[in-house]
Amino acid sequence: MPYDFAAIEAKWQEKWESEGTFYVNPDESKPKFYCLEMFPYPSGALHMGHLRNYSIGDLMARFLTMRGYNVLHPMGFDAFGLPAENAAIKYGVHPYEWTWNNIEKMTEQLKNMGCSYDWRRRITTCHPSYYRWNQWFFLKLYEKGLAYRAESPINWCPSCRTVLANEQVIEGGHCWRCGSEVTKRKLEQWFFATTKYAQELLDSLDDLPGWPENVKIMQRNWIGRSEGVRLKFEVPELEETLETFTTRVDTIFGVTYIALSPEHPLVSKIMALSPHEDAVGSFVQRVTNTNVTSARLQETEKEGVFTGFYAINPANGKSVPLWIANYVLMEYGTGAVMGVPAHDQRDFEFAQKYGIPIIWVVRPVDGDIEDMTRAFEEEGLSCNSGQFDGLTTSEALEAMANWAEENGFGKKEVQYRLRDWLVSRQRYWGTPIPVVYCDRCGIVAIPEEDLPVILPTDVEMPKEGSSPLPHLEEWINTTCPKCGGPARRESDTLDTFVCSSWYFLRFCSPWCDDKPFDDEVHYWMPVDQYIGGIEHACLHLIYSRFFTKVLADMGLVSFREPFINLLTQGMVIKDGAKMSKSRGNVVDPDDIIKRYGADTARLFILFASPPDKDLEWSDRGVEGAHRFLSRLWRYMEENIESLNNADPTPIAMDSLVEPDKRNLKRRIHKTIELVTRDIEVERQFNTAVARFMELFNEMNSYEPKDETDWSLLREAAETLVVCLSPFVPHICEELWDMLGHKGMVAKQSWPEVDPEALKEDEITIVVQINGKVRERLVLPAGLSEDEMVRRVFEDPKVQRRIEGLDVVKTIVVPDKLINLVVKR
């Protein structure tokens, strides 16, 4: 019978499901292991990236189960999101229906892959039983002051018609989801106070040795901690004190102007009082009205306007002009900066353009400022700085910060680039934010016991792509829970990243209906192995860490980091580019599974490249993987009788004499050793597959002559089937069955290495002369250095090589090589 993968895969998938093979519950008698892959958005169908993600996760889950762990391996759907609304408009199908159809289809696809999930735990975030807890967490954060509503300059995606969090603006100003250019707006929105956790989010990265270094670096950059000083500048004519933040307080004597952001709160007062009122007004108007996209912000030329007012430099009492400049961001620091043209390139350009003086207050250690063509930003020695002259930059930073503090015009401060997480969205298909606006009481939170606030499903989707919620009068109009008077519901919904910030907790007890999760969370959490794409380095992975820390501070969980080990898998590439519809280089997983089977697809994906690197798709490679499975199948079928008649007890190395037999025995245990290390330590599944192929090639070419041979081949076959089963589970179940076993291979223990069997009898010793390989000698393993040297010098080939030469040095690496250093 040929390898009928379709029948085999259907058979075992059905068995796994009907027998509940992968159901797990807490079990204190075993070490636990929580293996999690990032759950998908139900976009309609799995793509190759999913297939890769879930093949890796399933391999790990199955492997660890065989290693004796009690493994939680769940799956669910991140089911709120904009594509459902777009589909609704495009096809006239309700987002609810579209999403649920996709979930059913994708669940089927995941089952067809043979993934070992505990499907009883499937969660879908768009279900009220899930999103009510999003609302509950929102209320908890609101109580703690960690959720707040504020007006702020924010990012707006015109195509998605919603605001975006900072993290969700990527590639220099584009929407993470649709790629449109994002514009800046000033709106009142809901935020989660991630910045309150900035320092801990940064510090505890050091407690995550199981995370890839590059992800930690990306998060460090994203959090962007910088130490500096907050300085006060008096503006006597306005009777105001301005604050600026600087990381270069050592350049304070070089301040020649102060620049405010056009959005700075003082600007309105300035406009009212300025002698250059018209110029200032028109400048501010022009800059704030230019609906500049973040992408273009960086290329915009520096511009500014003099206000007519002067600030006093507290370091030396000098008056410096007060400007308003377009390059000062309101979102960072204080929205005002001290201008030091000599030592900041941006200030330099600005000063040159407007003829502002340049005062050098740091000079290079060796030499002088000669060329005035750009700012000197490096470290050096202070000059023109009064009593601080001659200090090195690091000394000056410390001394001048202390001086500023002692004299009351400065305070050391830490600033972060990280902003608070903007969580409200002007979208329909999301979690309703559980607050109302009451004319009398203002913002009022919905009481906990009234949750969930159900997202109305009986709605007409507006054609132009906006949310129907603000116009849904019967839903919007409600009563204030506080005073009973009329109130309007919040019509914004929560960012879908809120759903994914705690779903890993919900998997521990998805049936819990009076809490977001129950005590099982203490058994399973934290996640031992998390697997997903690197694109979430500064999105989901930061939000989840933040959520976990907040929950820990609320006493709901006892750990402060959700994911102990992280594996970020590479992209799936075809013809040198990421698979995408627009490029037309997409390969559909369904087609591959239909044509070759899930086992082939999984094997190819795991074999083609290491998990953290990009994977180049190759149709030929898929055929190669399929060929291997077919050969394995054929070999087993052809030899099944002899294998089943053979003595199933493994024969000890001691009782094997002939080299062929000893070699085969050694190969079996070498394979176990190497494959175990590949999976557990190296996380290189491609090389593990190569080892299996080597073992199989050796079995296949082995010519059995007696009972012992067949017994050895049986051990080889069983080892191969057991070890290969996390990679290609269906065919291995079938082969395990053919080998006469009753239980499932999925429930087998991972084989133990017999150290006796690993010992080599003979070793090929390399003989180098002056570092070049000249001869190879087969010698018994374990010779002493002297014995090795003696045997090498006895060898006639070696003797011929060194005839007439003077061996000045002999380097010996036992059981490996000898290098003869010779002279004429």
Next chain:
RNA sequence: GCCGGGGUGGCGGAACAGGUAGACGCAGUGGACUCAAAAUCCACCGGUAUUUGGUACUGUGCGGGUUCGAGUCCCGCCCCCGGCACCA
């Protein structure tokens, strides 16, 4: 510009800790089987030279260095990929 990661056959990729470069697979070439083809099986498969059993030289982005010995370590470049980027 700053910060990461990476450059190894025709291709995907191996090479634990400085010790046989190219495991495994793909493609290719030659052969077997076949009326023929596919499938399958066997052999070869970095380059150059050659007297072709074989041998020598050369070869891991480029140029230096350390070492008995370097894909691996050090110094200086080049190129590709990713992240951040008016963050004061």
